[in-house]
Amino acid sequence: xAHSGTKDGGExxxxxxxxxxxxxxADYIAELSEISVKERGxxxxxxxxxxxxxxxxxLCEAPFNKTVDWAKWYIFWADExxxxxxxxxxxxxxxxxxxLSKVPVVPGHIYSINDSLSAEEAASxxxxxxxxxxxxxxVDVSEISDCPxxxxxxLGMGPDGHVASLFPNHIALDEKxxxxxxxxDSPKPPPERITFTLPVINSASNVxxxxxxxxxxxxxxxxxxxxxxxCPVLPARMVCPTNGKLVWFLDRAAASMLEASQ
Ligand SMILES: O=C(O)[C@H](O)[C@@H](O)[C@H](O)[C@H](O)COP(=O)(O)O
Numbered sequence: 001x002a003h004s005g006t007k008d009g010g011e012x013x014x015x016x017x018x019x020x021x022x023x024x025x026a027d028y029i030a031e032l033s034e035i036s037v038k039e040r041g042x043x044x045x046x047x048x049x050x051x052x053x054x055x056x057x058x059l060c061e062a063p064f065n066k067t068v069d070w071a072k073w074y075i076f077w078a079d080e081x082x083x084x085x086x087x088x089x090x091x092x093x094x095x096x097x098x099x100l101s102k103v104p105v106v107p108g109h110i111y112s113i114n115d116s117l118s119a120e121e122a123a124s125x126x127x128x129x130x131x132x133x134x135x136x137x138x139v140d141v142s143e144i145s146d147c148p149x150x151x152x153x154x155l156g157m158g159p160d161g162h163v164a165s166l167f168p169n170h171i172a173l174d175e176k177x178x179x180x181x182x183x184x185d186s187p188k189p190p191p192e193r194i195t196f197t198l199p200v201i202n203s204a205s206n207v208x209x210x211x212x213x214x215x216x217x218x219x220x221x222x223x224x225x226x227x228x229x230x231c232p233v234l235p236a237r238m239v240c241p242t243n244g245k246l247v248w249f250l251d252r253a254a255a256s257m258l259e260a261s262q
Contacts, residue, residue, distance in 0.1 A: 007224050007260045010246035014255040018055070018212055021251050025210060026058035028247065029152065030068050032206055036151040037072045043151050044139040046076040046196065048164055049091035050156040052210050053098040055249075060102040070104045074138055076111045076130070078153050078201070079164035082119040082182070082192035085112060089190050113194060119182035123194040127180040140205070143243065147179065147203035153196070155209045158188060161219040161234030163209065165195035173198065173235060198238055205244045209236060214253040221257040224248065 003014040015021035029045075036043040047053070058064065075095075083089045092112040100110060111129060113122045130148055133139045140149040155163040166172055167187055175181055175197040182194045201207060211220055221227070223236035239246060255261055 003255075003261055005260060008226075008240075010224070010240075010248060012224060012248040012250060012255070012258070012260065014250045014252060014258075014261055016252060018251055021210075021212065021249055022055050022058050025055055025208070025249050026064055028208065028249075029056065029059060029154075030064050032152050033068055033073065036205075037069050040137070040140060040151070041072065042074055042138050043069070043072050044074045044076070044133075044148075046078040046150050046153040046204075047091070047095050048078045048154055048156050049081070049094055050158075051212065052154055052156045053094050055210055055212070056099055056154075060099060065103055068103070071106055073105050074109045074111065074133070075100065075105060076139075076150070077113065078155060079166075079193055079195040080113045080122075081190045082113070082122060082194065083115070083190060085115045090115075119184060119192040119194060123180045123182040126194060127178065130179060142203040145199065145203060147199050149244075150200075150204040150206075152206045152208065153201055153204045155201070155207065155236075155239065157209055157211045157216060157219060157223070157236045159215045159219055160187070161223055161236045162188070163236050163239060164201065165193040166198065166235040166238075168233075168235060173233075173238065175199070201239055202241050203244070204241055206247070207239055207241050207244060208247045208249060209239060210249040211254045212251040214256060216254050217257040220248075220250060220254050221259065225259045 033043045080091045081089045134148045142149045
């Protein structure tokens with residue numbers, strides 16, 4: 001790793017290149033999986049879409065494909081596009097093709113959204129399913145609210161600072177009660193999506209934000225460095241686990257404007 005540090009309770013890891021980042025990310029996920037399985041008997045992980053899945057690719061290779069206890073993984077999505085599961089835009093399809101079909105996860109432990117429903121119905125059904133899994137503690141529960149406490153939520157970030165399907169200046173950022181909501185006006189296509197809310201993201205035991213590329217350097221700076229309050233509040237800056245650990249995985253290009261790394 002080229003450089004690492006901490007900032008406002010979060011940790012950032014800056015990697016020389018994408019390959020080094022991918023190796024560190026696989027190590028990190030495998031270690032959290034081992035700890036959760038030892039402590040709880042399950043590993044409840046939430047994925048996002050975008051470049052994240054290919055950056056997780058080393059998990060399909062040795063040693064991880066053999067050493068990770070895949071049968072204990074329960075897999076969710078922090079956000080999903082409301083399209084058919086076999087559609088090129090589907091985050092489920094992306095993860096299935098790039099990761100889940102290559103490792104021995106249990107098909108019944110993959111919790112994708114119901115693609116035969118409207119965005120509104122799919123969000124409420126997904127929350128219902130999640131509530132059942134929190135009841136049985138397959139997904140842990142927060143000590144301070146009734147929110148699910150995922151062992152790990154993995155997020156990407158857009159150049160505008162969005163995470164999951166929580167976009168700048170969107171009313172979804174104010175949601176305090178619901179766990180999962182739908183939006184129909186995503187600035188990044190496709191427009192209809194469902195997403196975890198900030199209370200769910202911030203209740204997780206671990207949150208990792210994985211960001212590469214120079215086009216995201218300014219958003220990384222605004223999200224991590226102490227910038228004036230006149231700046232718009234980026235969704236990524238609102239990721240701040242109450243009782244959990246936040247780690248940023250960056251490559252050199254994404255970290256190029258980061259003051260905290262100087
Ligand atoms: O479904 C989605 O669109 C996402 O979950 C979204 O939040 C994504 O993670 C970021 O837009 C980063 O995507 P890239 O890493 O591809 O830039």
